[in-house]
Amino acid sequence: MIDYSLTDEQNFLRETVRKFAENEIAPYAQELDREEKFSVEITKKMGEMGFFGAFVSPKYGGQGLDYISYIIMVEEIARVDGSQAATVAAGNSLGIGPIYYFGNEEQKQKWLPRLCKGEILSGFGLTEADAGSDAGGTLTNAVLDERKNEWVINGSKMFITNTSNELSGVVIVQAVTGKSAKGRKELSCFIVPTDAPGFESRKLHDKMMWRASDTSELYFDDCRIPAGNILGNKGEGFKQMLQTLDGGRLSIGSMGLGGAQGAFEKALQYSQERKQFGKPICKNQAIAFKLADMAIEIEAARNLLYKACWLKNNGLPYGKEGSMAKLYCAEVMGRVANQAVQIHGGYGLMKDYDVERFFRDQKLLDIGEGTSEIQRLVISRYIGC
Amino acid sequence: MNIIVTIKQVPDTNNITIDPETGTLNREGVPAIINPEDKNALEAALTLKEKHGAKVIVLSMGPPQAEKALREALAMGADEAILLSDRAFAGADTWATAYTLSCAVKKIKDYSLIIGGRQAIDGDTAQTGPQLSECLKIPQITYVQDVKVEGDTVLAKSVFGNVRRMVQAKMPALLTVTKEMNEPRYSTIRGIATAYREKKITVWNSKDVDAKPMRIGLPGSPTQVRKTFSPKHEREGKVFAGAPGQLANDLLGVLVDNNYV
Ligand SMILES: Cc1cc2nc3c(=O)[nH]c(=O)nc-3n(C[C@H](O)[C@H](O)[C@H](O)COP(=O)(O)OP(=O)(O)OC[C@H]3O[C@@H](n4cnc5c(N)ncnc54)[C@H](O)[C@@H]3O)c2cc1C
Numbered sequence: 001m002i003d004y005s006l007t008d009e010q011n012f013l014r015e016t017v018r019k020f021a022e023n024e025i026a027p028y029a030q031e032l033d034r035e036e037k038f039s040v041e042i043t044k045k046m047g048e049m050g051f052f053g054a055f056v057s058p059k060y061g062g063q064g065l066d067y068i069s070y071i072i073m074v075e076e077i078a079r080v081d082g083s084q085a086a087t088v089a090a091g092n093s094l095g096i097g098p099i100y101y102f103g104n105e106e107q108k109q110k111w112l113p114r115l116c117k118g119e120i121l122s123g124f125g126l127t128e129a130d131a132g133s134d135a136g137g138t139l140t141n142a143v144l145d146e147r148k149n150e151w152v153i154n155g156s157k158m159f160i161t162n163t164s165n166e167l168s169g170v171v172i173v174q175a176v177t178g179k180s181a182k183g184r185k186e187l188s189c190f191i192v193p194t195d196a197p198g199f200e201s202r203k204l205h206d207k208m209m210w211r212a213s214d215t216s217e218l219y220f221d222d223c224r225i226p227a228g229n230i231l232g233n234k235g236e237g238f239k240q241m242l243q244t245l246d247g248g249r250l251s252i253g254s255m256g257l258g259g260a261q262g263a264f265e266k267a268l269q270y271s272q273e274r275k276q277f278g279k280p281i282c283k284n285q286a287i288a289f290k291l292a293d294m295a296i297e298i299e300a301a302r303n304l305l306y307k308a309c310w311l312k313n314n315g316l317p318y319g320k321e322g323s324m325a326k327l328y329c330a331e332v333m334g335r336v337a338n339q340a341v342q343i344h345g346g347y348g349l350m351k352d353y354d355v356e357r358f359f360r361d362q363k364l365l366d367i368g369e370g371t372s373e374i375q376r377l378v379i380s381r382y383i384g385c
Numbered sequence: 386m387n388i389i390v391t392i393k394q395v396p397d398t399n400n401i402t403i404d405p406e407t408g409t410l411n412r413e414g415v416p417a418i419i420n421p422e423d424k425n426a427l428e429a430a431l432t433l434k435e436k437h438g439a440k441v442i443v444l445s446m447g448p449p450q451a452e453k454a455l456r457e458a459l460a461m462g463a464d465e466a467i468l469l470s471d472r473a474f475a476g477a478d479t480w481a482t483a484y485t486l487s488c489a490v491k492k493i494k495d496y497s498l499i500i501g502g503r504q505a506i507d508g509d510t511a512q513t514g515p516q517l518s519e520c521l522k523i524p525q526i527t528y529v530q531d532v533k534v535e536g537d538t539v540l541a542k543s544v545f546g547n548v549r550r551m552v553q554a555k556m557p558a559l560l561t562v563t564k565e566m567n568e569p570r571y572s573t574i575r576g577i578a579t580a581y582r583e584k585k586i587t588v589w590n591s592k593d594v595d596a597k598p599m600r601i602g603l604p605g606s607p608t609q610v611r612k613t614f615s616p617k618h619e620r621e622g623k624v625f626a627g628a629p630g631q632l633a634n635d636l637l638g639v640l641v642d643n644n645y646v
Contacts, residue, residue, distance in 0.1 A: 007581075009578070009582070016460075016572050049573055
C-alpha cells in the first residue's frame with residue numbers, strides 16, 4: 001500500500017515554518033548575503049521556534065519530530081535562504097545528531113537541553129585540509145593523558161559550519177586515537193567545548209555561497225578536554241561519522257529540494273509578470289516548457305527524498321536512497337536555479353534578484369557532505385558495481 | 386483564572402474571490418484560517434497567562450473542519466479547546482451564534498475573562514462579542530488595545546476612531562480586541578507537536594450545552610440573508626483634458642447638467 005499523504009501536523013508545520021521563513025528570514029537574506037554576515041538574531045529566533053533538536057526526544061528538550069517533519073522544516077527554510085537552512089541543518093544533523101545518537105546519558109543531559117533551545121550552536125569537525133572526500137585520512141589526533149584524565153587533541157579542521165560565532169558552544173571532532181590490529185587508523189569522536197584550552201576557530205571569509213552561514217577553520221594546539229568527552233567507545237569514530245553523514249545527506253537533500261522550489265516559484269512569478277513582444281514571457285513555449293521541466297524534477301526529487309526519510313522513520317536501511325536523494329536534489333536545484341536565472345534574463349544576474357543567490361548557494365550542495373562524485377561512488381557500490 | 390478565547394475559522398479573504406453569477410464566495414481551495422483578530426485575542430490571553438498564570442480555553446462554533454483552527458490555537462499555547470459542532474447550529478447569524486457560545490460558556494462555568502477579536506473578516510459585523518456578553522449579562526469592553534488585570538478587575542484601553550478610553554470592569558467580563566493590540570506569536574515546533582499529539586479537542590453538540598432548539602441555527606436567527614452580491618460599479622470616471630479655464634468650464638457643465646449645483 002502506498003500512501004503519499006502528509007499528516008495534518010506535518011502540513012501545519014510546513015505552513016508555520018513557511019510563514020516564519022517568509023517574514024523573519026526572507027527580508028534579510030539579500031543583505032546578510034551581501035555583507036557576508038552570520039545573524040545571531042535570526043539564529044536566536046530560529047532557536048525560539050524550536051528549529052534545533054528537531055528529532056531529539058522532548059526528554060532532552062528536543063522537539064520530538066519524525067524525520068519527514070524535520071526535512072520539511074529544513075526544506076521550507078531553504079525555500080527562502082540556503083544560509084539559514086545550513087545553520088539549522090548542520091546544527092541538527094551534524095552537531096546535535098552525534099550527541100543524541102552516540103552520547104551517554106550524562107553527555108546528553110549536559111548538552112542537549114541548551115542545544116535544543118538554540119542557546120548554543122554546534123557543528124561537526126570532520127574535514128581537514130588534507131582529508132576531504134577521503135574522510136578516513138584524518139590527521140588530527142587525540143591522546144589520553146592518564147595522569148590528568150584528559151584527552152589532548154592536536155591538529156586542524158577545515159570548512160566547519162557553525163563553530164566561530166558568538167553562539168558556538170560545542171563541536172564534535174573526529175580524531176585518530178591509535179591503530180587497529182590490522183594497522184588501520186583508529187578513529188574516535190569527541191565533544192569539544194569551544195572554550196576548551198588550546199581550541200581556536202578562525203572564520204573563513206569570501207565564500208561564493210552560504211555567505212550568511214558561519215564556516216571556519218579549527219585549530220587544536222594541545223587542546224585539552226575531560227576524558228569523559230569521548231563519544232561512545234574509543235574506535236567507533238568512523239562508524240559514527242558514516243552514520244552521521246547518512247542522516248546529514250537527507251538534510252542536504254532537503255536544502256536542494258527547498259532551494260529548487262524557491263527558485264522555481266521566483267521564476268514562475270517573474271515569467272508571468274515580465275512582458276516582451278507584448279505578452280508575458282511564460283506564454284512562450286520555450287519558457288513554459290522550462291517551467292514544466294522544473295516542476296517535474298522538483299516533484300520527482302521530493303518523492304525520492306521523502307521516501308528516503310520514510311525508510312529512516314521506519315527503521316529500514318536508507319543509505320542508498322539517502323545518497324540518491326542528496327545527489328538528485330542537489331542536481332535538480334542546480335538545473336532549476338540555472339534556468340531560473342535564464343528566465344530572469346539580465347536581471348537574474350543582479351544581486352537584487354533572489355535567483356542570483358540561489359544560483360550561487362546551490363553549488364555547495366554538489367560538494368558538501370560528500371561530493372556528487374562520492375555519492376555516485378556510494379550508489380554504484382550499493383547497486384553492485 | 387480561566388480565560389476563554391472565542392475564535393472563528395474563516396476563509397482567508399486575501400485569497401478569495403466572489404462568483405459574479407451567484408454572488409457567493411468561491412471557497413474552493415481557499416485556505417481556512419483563524420480569524421486574524423481572534424489571533425490577537427488569543428495572544429492577549431497567552432500574555433495574561435504568562436503574567437498571572439491562567440488556563441486558556443479556546444472555544445469555537447463551526448463545522449468539524451474548524452478543528453484545524455483549534456489545533457493551531459493549541460499550538461500557539463492554548464491549554465484546552467472546545468468545538469461546538471452540530472448540524473443544528475448551521476445557518477446561525479450573530480445572535481444565534483452568541484447564544485450558542487453563551488450556552489457553552491455557562492457549561493464551562495468557571496471563567497474570569499472572555500476575549501474575542503473585534504470582528505471576523507468574513508462578515509465584519511463586530512456583533513458576536515457584544516451579544517455574547519449580553520447573553521451572559523457580564524460587562525463588555527470593546528475595541529481593546531491594551532489590558533491589565535488587577536485582583537478581580539480588568540482595566541482596558543479601548544480605542545474607537547479618535548476616542549480613547551480607559552475602561553474598568555469587574556470580572557468576569559468580555560473584551561473584544563483589535564489588531565493593533567499585539568503581534569500574535571508563531572506556533573513553535575514543540576507547540577505544534579503537542580497540539581496534534583497530546584492535547585485533546587472536546588466536541589460539544591447542542592444537547593451537550595443545553596441549547597434551546599428554537600434559539601440556534603437558522604430558526605434562531607432573526608437575520609435572514611436575502612441576497613449576497615458584489616457591488617456593481619456602473620458609474621464610470623471621466624477624464625477631462627485641456628487648459629485650466631476650459632477644464633473648469635467643462636466640470637461646471639457636468640455639475641449643472643446633473644443638478645448638483
Ligand atoms: C561551506 C562549507 C561548509 C562545510 N561544512 C562542513 C562541516 O560542517 N563539517 C565538515 O566536516 N566538513 C564541512 N565541509 C567540507 C566538505 O564536506 C568538503 O569540502 C567535501 O567533503 C569535499 O572535500 P574537499 O573539499 O577536500 O574536496 P576533495 O575531496 O579534495 O575533492 C576534490 C574533487 O575530487 C573529487 N574526488 C575526490 N575523491 C574522489 C574519488 N575517489 N573518486 C572520484 N572523485 C573524487 C571530488 O568529488 C571533487 O570533485 C564544508 C564545506 C564547505 C565549502
